[in-house]
Amino acid sequence: MKTGSINLTRKHEITLAPTAPFNFDATFHKPDYFPTPDNHWEPGTKWHTMLWQGTHLGLRLQNEGTVARPRLRLVVWAAKQLRRDFIASVAQELSYRFNLQLDLADFNKRFGRDAQLGPVIRKWRGMRPMSDSSLYEAIMIMIVLQNCTVRRTVSMMRALFENYGRLLAFDRKELYCYWPPSVIDRVSEEELRALKVGYRAKSIKRVTRSFAGDGFDELALRTKPQEEQRKALLSLYGIGPASVDYMLFGLFHHWNALGHISPWEQKIYSKLFFDANPDRPVSVPKLLALFDKRYGEYKMLAVHYIWEDLFWQRKEGGIPWLDELIRL
DNA sequence: CATCAGGGCCCTG
């Protein structure tokens, strides 16, 4: 089943102009996201693959500006020459996924004086939420995250990429690109189970069917009201309230999408917001009430800032109490 | 060795 890599030899470059302020690294790299072999980050540069309108793409985003005067160089590699309007559609999609046109002025102003959030906003000024992936791809991640450790999630994801994705060679890098739904639509549940994804095979198959055959349309869903989006996502087999909140925030850009807190998050929030011992965590309703009161319609964005700050600190030197709460 | 819980969700009563 494994196929060879595709050499992407045609190169196209354009410039993008995000709104200011814009923090390149904190937007394109999220140290709490688990690593997938479809992207790679170094300070100032982000590579990732993209399956766009059936075409395999290799992308490099390069920081050529500052927080106050942002400027991005986008390089797109493909196996064939691309049309100008195709490149424009890629740029538009990236602008959506990475929130390049987001206006943070109101958020920054409202919480600049918040004792906890203010310093974090100043430190990460211009950071945006983002998703590297399409909705279908993000759902695959949500499914392999469920009920297991990071190590196992990583191994399941690698097995899926190796069997159904394509390895793309570009810019002296090799990164996997996601499969289109039609590929897994043709695979049996038993074959998936052989990759040790366990009972998740059923969810993967059924969600894939929804995208491959039943016309689940991401772009159309973006234009619908939040509640309608929630219902549509919840209707997918294997997708529940926890996954839905992550996607309403990360992919549909609802900054208030925080209605579910899992046990490991509860422990971390208890420490962060109440300085409570993680062994005796603050109740979920109490945490939610605090977020609502303090941050209102921005509650998930606010928590995202504080959460990312925590994981950057961990990456840069260590938050001992945190390591015990993350099962690697 | 056995048992258990894990970065949920479905299904049943």
Add this chain to the structure above:
DNA sequence: CAGGGCCCTGAT
């Protein structure tokens, strides 16, 4: 609306 079961894996 509470609770058992689910694939596997590593921790104990």
